[in-house]
Amino acid sequence: MKKKSSFSYARYGYLFSLPFLIAFLIFSLYPTLYTATIGFTDLKGIGKTTWTFLKDDPFANFKWVLTSPTFKTAFENTVKMWVCNFVPQIALALLLAAWFTDRRFKIPGEGVFKVLFYMPNIITAATIAILFNALFGYPMGPVNDLMVRFGLLSEPYNFLVKKDIAQNIIIFIQTWMWYGYTMVILISGILGISPEIFEAAEVDGANGWQTFWLVTLPNIKTILLFTLVTSLIGGLNMFDIPKLFLLGGPDNATMTVGVFIYNLAFSGGYIYNRAAAASMIMFVLIVVLSAFLFYLLRDRDEAKLRKIVRQQEKEYRKKLKEAAAK
């Protein structure tokens, strides 16, 4: 009886997911396939929509991108700026998350701090990019003003023409915008750990440091990986801040792959075919990363999960005993 009723309702399953599917086909799948196609054509020039496939060498656009020194610089910048912002970001977020969830003490004003640390994340990145451009202005930007007033500089310094400094400011902006977000996620991860495990650690006399390394960290491994992969995918697409902060300059020092593709296709060049080839290269990279995340998030068997938790507990006790024996 039950089976029969669910069978007759099955068509609603298809019906209710139809709008999603149609929108996906039109606005996601088709553009993706179209981008891939354009990568193999001669499509360039403003307002052009007709194209023919490249005959001599179908992969010419891809080859051009992969051998382009600007693409290489852009890719290196993107990876470098992501790594240099992610490491301090995750370290700071972990530290704050561990402190804010510590059962032995409570920091006054925790709630207010959380709100303030997360705030930069909510503000339009375009606004932030231009604000920082103004803050580091020369000769009389606020940073110069403060540094001269406090005697850190004898005269105003033109920060924004220096390649390293420009890159480091972007790294700072990214860290500043994202550590609060990461912290909130890690806090919720730590609060999701069964309190009994912490109690057991306390009973066994683990100090704060041991608890952090042996209990907290192993238990938020999945969330840490999730943060890593999502941040990496976001980082590979970094666009707003580098585009508006210094337009990719000075001397391509803050040029990211996103800015590279945008400039190639939409600002001046209209070289759609090469931009599409560069997009597809990044697309493949991101698909590989999301496949990894997919593997990570797949529905796990409850029993298997419980087994893992038990095993972790056992391992932790063993490690603690070893530490005590030393």
Added chain:
Amino acid sequence: MKKNQAIKKTLIFILCLILAVISLMPFVIMIVNSTRSTAQIQQHAVSLIPSVYLANNLKILVGKSFNPAVGFMNSIMVSVGVTALATYFSTLTAYSLVVYEWKARNAFFSFIMAIMMIPAQITMIGFYQMVYKIHMTNHLSMLILPAIASPSMVFFMRQYMKPALSLEIVQSARIDGAKEFYIFNRIALPIMKPAIATQAIFTFVSSWNNLFTPLVLLTDQKKYTLPIMISLLRGDIYKTEYGAVYMGLTLTALPLIVVYLMLSKYIIAGVALGSVKG
């Protein structure tokens, strides 16, 4: 031991204070400078005392191509549209995954998980070409309609709906003679309210802040959204008008800051919720 703990606590508190100042300082400078004249800013770019040039800065700002009111209205239209479509259709799609047993269900869910991390930005060339071909580049609908397919929100809604919506309620509504679509609108949607509220806030904010897609699609000044308006402040016409630039930045950031401070409790709880479910 206890003394050590107190010292540690104090040090952590001081570090947090420093971080809080770093979080706030750029915005404070921005807001104060929006009330100061360009001459005052050139003399001392940092001051904590507001001046009286707010109206004057606004006049200079609006006197050039910057039209915050237009940007604001367009951004409202796009963000409200995106939020409404994304939350409604994602909940509907999640409902189809949770309530009905259909052959392709598991495959469809796997598919949604597989595509949810792929950013729209990466296939923009094809999207632009498609929109250009049908002569829709300056139509805001092209920024709104794609929201009907928001895979990551479907994922979130499904995870939330699974424990929240009992199939018995659906079953008993059927016995009372309710139609499937009616059950979704009248029973499932209200149950999903907390999840919808959380997702609505984040979708609204990310749509509000989106620069890339509008920058590619919109060429008509009357259709510009706020982030594109902001990008105009980077241009040469404002090169020496510091007061006006700070004014423009404040105009775009202050509403967000105010709304954020009012809703911060829910927003932060929402970030936390999203990660636990993910």
